[in-house]
Amino acid sequence: MSALKAYVSAVxxxxxxxxxxxxxxxxxxxxxxxAVFARWLTPFAPDLRVAEPYLAPSVMHWFGTDEIGRDxxxxxxxxxxxxxxxxxxxxxxxxxxxxxxxxxxxxxGGRIDLAIERTVDLFVVLxxxxxxxxxxxxxxxxxxxxxxxxxxxxxxxxxxxxxGEIRRLSALPHVEAARISGVRGPRLLLRYLLPGAxxxxxxxxxLDIANVIMTLSAMSFLGLGQPAPAxxxxxxxxxxxxxxxxxxxxxxxxxxxxxxxxxxxxxAGDGLRAALRGA
Amino acid sequence: MTLLRYLIKRITGLVxxxxxxxxxxFCLQSIIPADPARAMAGPIASTATVxxxxxxxxxxxxxxxxxxxxxxxxxxxDLGTSVRTRQPVAQDVLEYAMPSLxxxxxxxxxxxxxAGLLALMQQGxxxxxxxxxxxxxxGSTPIFLSALLLVYFFWFRLxxxxxxxxxxxxxxxxxxxxxLIDGIxxxxxxxxxDALRHVILPAFALALPIAVAVGRTLSSSLHDVMRQSYxxxxxxxxxxxxxVVLSHGLRNAASAPLAMTALQVRLIFGNLLIVEQVFxxxxxxxxxxxxxxxxxxxxxxxxxxxxGTFYILVSILIEIGQSLSDPRILL
Numbered sequence: 001m002s003a004l005k006a007y008v009s010a011v012x013x014x015x016x017x018x019x020x021x022x023x024x025x026x027x028x029x030x031x032x033x034x035a036v037f038a039r040w041l042t043p044f045a046p047d048l049r050v051a052e053p054y055l056a057p058s059v060m061h062w063f064g065t066d067e068i069g070r071d072x073x074x075x076x077x078x079x080x081x082x083x084x085x086x087x088x089x090x091x092x093x094x095x096x097x098x099x100x101x102x103x104x105x106x107x108x109g110g111r112i113d114l115a116i117e118r119t120v121d122l123f124v125v126l127x128x129x130x131x132x133x134x135x136x137x138x139x140x141x142x143x144x145x146x147x148x149x150x151x152x153x154x155x156x157x158x159x160x161x162x163x164g165e166i167r168r169l170s171a172l173p174h175v176e177a178a179r180i181s182g183v184r185g186p187r188l189l190l191r192y193l194l195p196g197a198x199x200x201x202x203x204x205x206x207l208d209i210a211n212v213i214m215t216l217s218a219m220s221f222l223g224l225g226q227p228a229p230a231x232x233x234x235x236x237x238x239x240x241x242x243x244x245x246x247x248x249x250x251x252x253x254x255x256x257x258x259x260x261x262x263x264x265x266x267x268a269g270d271g272l273r274a275a276l277r278g279a
Numbered sequence: 280m281t282l283l284r285y286l287i288k289r290i291t292g293l294v295x296x297x298x299x300x301x302x303x304x305f306c307l308q309s310i311i312p313a314d315p316a317r318a319m320a321g322p323i324a325s326t327a328t329v330x331x332x333x334x335x336x337x338x339x340x341x342x343x344x345x346x347x348x349x350x351x352x353x354x355x356x357d358l359g360t361s362v363r364t365r366q367p368v369a370q371d372v373l374e375y376a377m378p379s380l381x382x383x384x385x386x387x388x389x390x391x392x393x394a395g396l397l398a399l400m401q402q403g404x405x406x407x408x409x410x411x412x413x414x415x416x417x418g419s420t421p422i423f424l425s426a427l428l429l430v431y432f433f434w435f436r437l438x439x440x441x442x443x444x445x446x447x448x449x450x451x452x453x454x455x456x457x458x459l460i461d462g463i464x465x466x467x468x469x470x471x472x473d474a475l476r477h478v479i480l481p482a483f484a485l486a487l488p489i490a491v492a493v494g495r496t497l498s499s500s501l502h503d504v505m506r507q508s509y510x511x512x513x514x515x516x517x518x519x520x521x522x523v524v525l526s527h528g529l530r531n532a533a534s535a536p537l538a539m540t541a542l543q544v545r546l547i548f549g550n551l552l553i554v555e556q557v558f559x560x561x562x563x564x565x566x567x568x569x570x571x572x573x574x575x576x577x578x579x580x581x582x583x584x585x586x587g588t589f590y591i592l593v594s595i596l597i598e599i600g601q602s603l604s605d606p607r608i609l610l
Contacts, residue, residue, distance in 0.1 A: 131583060
């Protein structure tokens with residue numbers, strides 16, 4: 001019986017999300033797996049010279065080789081790890097911090113709510129990208145500092161959405177009923193309010209992955225992310241900028257892979273939004 | 280009266296945000312790991328000398344006093360001295376501000392035009408899979424990829440447009456700093472034409488994200504507005520469809536896309552850094568990228584302060600535009 005139920009709900013999910021978006025959701029999971037197991041998936045050693053430098057894409061080396069004869073495909077596979085996992089981590093941290101603060105604001109109300117709301121407003125009007133960049137320059141370039149700088153300016157979106165959802169849910173009859181029957185405090189928050197706020201937060205988070213990855217890879221492109229030998233995709237593009245007219249695959253292909261994973265994430269987000277609407 | 284009170288409220292907000300931003304910049308400035316007094320005195324100076332310099336620089340004063348001094352320098356237009364060019368940052372910024380502003384204005388204009396076309400296309404064919412995926416794809420393209428592809432195809436492959444620099448002639452400076460206008464002003468329209476040819480590709484690269492974001496917002500708010508009863512009334516009293524869409528539909532749908540435009544101005548500076556680097560186009564963005572490479576913190580913070588002020592001013596102008604298009608926002 002429950003197997004049948006699972007089957008029916010899966011079919012319903014597919015129907016609402018659309019086949020392309022469902023495929024994209026699967027794609028996002030696959031990209032995550034590739035990112036986690038990248039070290040074992042590269043056809044060649046990504047850090048070593050394995051052929052002549054500047055070979056064009058071929059059957060042997062799908063994406064060609066770079067200036068010291070490293071296999072570009074292997075480096076890009078590893079690059080997915082260096083780009084995708086930090087991107088996911090930023091989304092997860094912003095989600096957790098913003099969600100928690102939004103939860104507090106929405107549940108407490110009154111002065112605390114007002115203070116949090118003003119802070120969030122302030123973050124929204126500040127020129128965040130710029131201050132984040134300046135922050136990385138001040139703290140010193142590197143992955144950890146780039147991630148911190150992005151998270152500092154990223155959580156307010158989640159706080160705002162979570163707070164809005166909590167306020168909306170608080171007025172609904174099932175929460176009212178729970179409150180009248182004596183449910184209060186953390187239990188009310190975690191069992192009655194948070195689950196209702198989850199869909200909106202999840203959709204935002206999925207649609208956010210592409211933004212975060214583009215921001216992070218832009219930082220690496222500008223030389224503020226991971227230092228030289230690391231195959232981060234944005235940094236790879238920037239380092240090969242001069243080769244554009246001679247060896248086009250060196251700058252274009254890493255950037256094209258960023259595009260592909262962002263496209264998957266955005267389509268998956270659209271699918272999730274369609275599937276969870278009214279659920 | 281309401282408008283005046285509204286303006287006062289906005290300007291107070293502006294000052295508050297500027298204060299917060301300047302405080303953040305002040306804090307970032309003070310976390311330079313090396314001790315500035317020690318750096319100035321040199322490694323062999325005695326502790327007493329270092330202390331003397333410290334007092335002279337005012338590093339012993341309470342933070343509040345230091346911040347007040349920082350603010351008063353800012354108000355007088357002193358943004359510190361660049362470590363790389365050894366010139367006042369304010370002077371560097373002035374030198375590069377106009378070309379970048381020219382590019383930003385061009386790309387915002389182009390972006391809004393494209394956004395309008397995109398919204399119309401989405402209204403007509405939004406349900407068609409190919410169109411939908413194309414729009415999502417445009418929104419998933421990292422700015423350096425679109426910039427690189429534009430350079431590769433339109434400059435290197437086809438040779439239609441120049442892909443680097445601002446002008447073909449090495450040195451030119453006119454009265455306004457906008458090459459597009461200056462050429463005409465000094466009586467050399469071929470310079471303006473040359474500037475136009477150079478600005479098209481980078482402006483297009485910058486316009487793409489604006490077009491997608493604003494276009495999607497415009498499309499969804501048009502979609503809602505065109506189903507309102509006042510649109511039916513307008514059609515019912517025999518207005519032409521153009522009139523209905525432009526003065527009844529678009530005006531009411533303008534608020535959300537305007538807000539989105541403000542958000543995009545915030546993002547444009549990050550993109551400007553990348554586009555000016557890819558197109559080797561001298562400007563504020565390229566200046567900042569070079570400052571990154573040499574860890575030139577005063578230059579980076581100076582640019583952040585200037586551009587932050589610009590962004591906050593623009594967002595307030597846009598907010599006023601929003602309340603003009605929808606007077607309910609005033610209340």
